[in-house]
Amino acid sequence: MxxxxxxxxxxxxxxxxxxxxxxxxxxxxxxxxxxxxxxxxxxxxxxxxxxxxxxxxxxxxxxxxxxxxxxxxxxxxxxxxxxxxxxxxxxxxxxxxxxxxxxxxxxxxxxxxxxxxxxxxxxxxxxxxxxxxxxxxxxxxxxxxxxxxxxxxxxxxxxxxxxxxxxxxxxxxxxxxxxxxxxxxxxxxxxxxxxxxxxxxAIPRAEAYLKANSGQHHCVVEGHDVILKDNFAQLLIWEITRDADIIYLNHVNGHVKGHMNGHMNGHMSGHSIKRKTTLHNNVKNGLWSYFYDEPILTTKEFPADADTTSTAYLALPESYLSEVADVHLVLDKMASNRDAEGIMQTYFCDDRPRTSPEVCVNILRAFYRFGRGGDPRIRKTEEWVVQCLENRACLYGNRVYSTPETFLYFTARLYAECGEGVLKERLHSVKEALYERINTPTNPLSLALRVSSCQIVALEPVLYQQDLKRLTSLQEQDGGFPAGHFCCIGRTGARIGNRGLTTALAVKILRHEEGLRV
CATH class of the missing domain: 3.40.50.1000 (HAD superfamily/HAD-like)
Structure with missing residues (x-):
């Protein structure tokens, strides 16, 4: 701008x-x-x-x-x-x-x-x-x-x-x-x-920050002097920017190679950037784990999870999909990994029986992205997500997500992506939930998630202009935005943020605003 x-x-x-x-x-x-x-x-x-x-x-x-x-x-x-x-x-x-x-x-x-x-x-x-x-x-x-x-x-x-x-x-x-x-x-x-x-x-400075720190957009954990290298934030950044050059990915064992034209919606640089990106992938079952390296601040062994796995298949460009596991086999595994209430669970293991509204939303996004919205096995999960939205269940975040904006952001994406039908009608109240959150004090990453959500569901720009101004005022001297936080370590509640993710969201938000002014 x-x-x-x-x-x-x-x-x-x-x-x-x-x-x-x-x-x-x-x-x-x-x-x-x-x-x-x-x-x-x-x-x-x-x-x-x-x-x-x-x-x-x-x-x-x-x-x-x-x-x-x-x-x-x-x-x-x-x-x-x-x-x-x-x-x-x-x-x-x-x-x-x-x-x-x-x-x-x-x-x-x-x-x-x-x-x-x-x-x-x-x-x-x-x-x-x-x-x-x-x-x-x-x-x-x-x-x-x-x-x-x-x-x-x-x-x-x-x-x-x-x-x-x-x-x-x-x-x-x-x-x-x-x-x-x-x-x-x-x-x-x-x-x-x-x-x-x-x-x-703001935009050239933020884009320059993302490029200058390619491969270094690590997460930070409040109260801990550690570098947390994860797959999850990297995948979110990739999904937002479409730029393979600025992120890193890793998985359990084996690897698949691919390439893409990496540039942020045509704006990250004046030319396309081509390079080989290595995805270390569990070829056996196509499941992804949160951590890039060895787990930290948690158990030594950490299972694959449906959140990172869903986000991976949502973020990967189509050209990559043929080189990783069959996504429909992965979706079947998610659909069969349900609790006693019929709700799809977070971890692919027996000793962590967890469900999370945010994770369920991302699972549903993957099902609808790949034409599986009619699968009867996801109905209970859909029902629970709608109830969580209508009853503001995530007002205080939850065990693994630190702010309500994370749930609203993923839900806004599902609302925009699920096509016309019953689910979209039932998710319409995400607009009302966002309106209630506008101008509420929060951290920088949560603020970026909120403003982006408002844009995704097409709220009137005048409604979120104060939040937008507050976000743009946070840009730091190096062009990046503060890490803030959006998720947390389940065992301790230590909150996790990522400057690259906040900055990528800010660029997308500002590009959207520029488009409204054209």
């Missing part, structure tokens, strides 16, 4: 410059606040009075000698120092986008500005500086903002302003300028990230 913004406006004090109140030894902090929030200070900002005149009037306000006040203000100026993190970020943005216009807009008297001009700020980066002492106007006066907008020559919605005062941001936003509040230095990194995401195109 191309940025609409052409210009950035920055305050000096509290944004580009920091100062230390502790450096003022001759006045109390309460006295400083009194004079800096007085109308006399406002007149000084506008240069309607001189610094000496202002100090005389300050003396009457706080009953302190004018000379002491002036010296205290000098002490405050001596503590001024550039916010190097912010100025470095500006240099990076200007390098990446030379056409980006940078401005300063500050409440500062002419006398004080003469001092500030000599500080180590990269003034050459700025197209122009607007100082209240020169303009005779100050923030939050609307006339000052209108003056700056007119001088810059951009539409207000093409401008971003960063300021440390909420009142100034309010005034800017009232005129259509996009305002960002930076109330303290500790939040500089957050503001810098948001600025980058507002002025840099």
């Amino acid at each position: 191309t940025s609409q913004f052409k210009g950035l406006i920055f305050d000096l004090g509290g944004v580009l410059l920091d100062w230390d109140p502790k450096g003022v030894t001759m006045l109390s902090s309460s006295h400083l606040r009194l004079i800096m929030h007085s109308t006399v200070w406002h007149e000084l900002d506008r240069s309607n009075i001189s610094l000496d005149q202002a100090c005389e009037q300050f003396s009457g306000i706080i009953d302190v000698e004018a000379s002491v006040i002036k010296e205290s203000l000098n002490q405050a100026q001596d503590t001024l120092a550039p916010n190097t993190q912010m100025t470095r970020m500006l240099g990076d943005l200007k390098t990446l986008n030379p056409d980006l216009q940078l401005y300063v807009m500050s409440n500062i008297s002419q006398e004080h500005f003469e001092v500030v001009k000599n500080l180590n700020i990269p003034w050459s980066l700025f197209n122009r500086t607007f100082v209240s002492g020169h303009a005779g106007m100050r923030k939050p006066d609307l006339c000052f903002f209108k003056h700056v907008i007119e001088e810059i020559g951009c539409h207000p919605n093409e401008l971003i302003m960063v300021d440390d005062q909420a009142g100034n941001i309010c005034a800017a936003r009232s005129l259509g300028i996009h305002g960002l509040l930076m109330p303290e230095k500790a939040l500089t990194s957050i503001v810098c990230q948001e600025l980058r995401n507002l002025v840099q195109s």
Whole structure:
């Protein structure tokens, strides 16, 4: 998505410059606040009075000698120092986008500005500086903002302003300028990230991240300093991107080779990427296991599961299917692996009798994908999935999935893929369930699953725009998105996330939004 913004406006004090109140030894902090929030200070900002005149009037306000006040203000100026993190970020943005216009807009008297001009700020980066002492106007006066907008020559919605005062941001936003509040230095990194995401195109950066980390999109486990290499997230990324180059896969024994044209819906690169992808596959029964390497944070022996197996056959391009086990034999094995209630189970073993709504949804997706929606053995599973949806059974996740969005995402896929019929009608309430979740605080990966689900079931875009904005604001400096979490280790509840999966979903989401705007 191309940025609409052409210009950035920055305050000096509290944004580009920091100062230390502790450096003022001759006045109390309460006295400083009194004079800096007085109308006399406002007149000084506008240069309607001189610094000496202002100090005389300050003396009457706080009953302190004018000379002491002036010296205290000098002490405050001596503590001024550039916010190097912010100025470095500006240099990076200007390098990446030379056409980006940078401005300063500050409440500062002419006398004080003469001092500030000599500080180590990269003034050459700025197209122009607007100082209240020169303009005779100050923030939050609307006339000052209108003056700056007119001088810059951009539409207000093409401008971003960063300021440390909420009142100034309010005034800017009232005129259509996009305002960002930076109330303290500790939040500089957050503001810098948001600025980058507002002025840099998100999709190329995210795609570059996926490519740069090809074969390294490992899962992370909260509370554990381990690298979890799995098949499941890799298959999900493959299904979303259609790019074999960025993932890895492994299975129990044996191997099959194949190749594909790997590029994200034609957008991952300017040309097709061909390479041999090796799938280590249990040729005997075509079943897949969650782990890529030896199991970690669980038992030493870990069985194949219906979730990873279903996802494998959903993700594999058609050209691969002839080189792995017969999918219909695999579906038959799933259909016969049912519990006493007739619901298809997660693991292909006798000592882990588990059922999971999310897994059942993915099994059903596989049955419908390969024309087996009429199999009578899946009816009990269908019934249970519908009940879980209607009764919001997964509101808190469950044993192996950490958020309700995972169930809703897989269900949205089933709703879109199962064709017209009874099941689709019964799954229609997934739209209502998603609507209930919109704007609910959650982690980044869960948020991406939610927004993608809204798009899949064709909810009105206006409904999920706040969630979409929240997601795009999370893009990190390297172009990737945070790992978040979507599933968990059953025995401990430790939550699992994957930056590659969040990023792949974000790219697909943003591509979809671009398509809506065409």
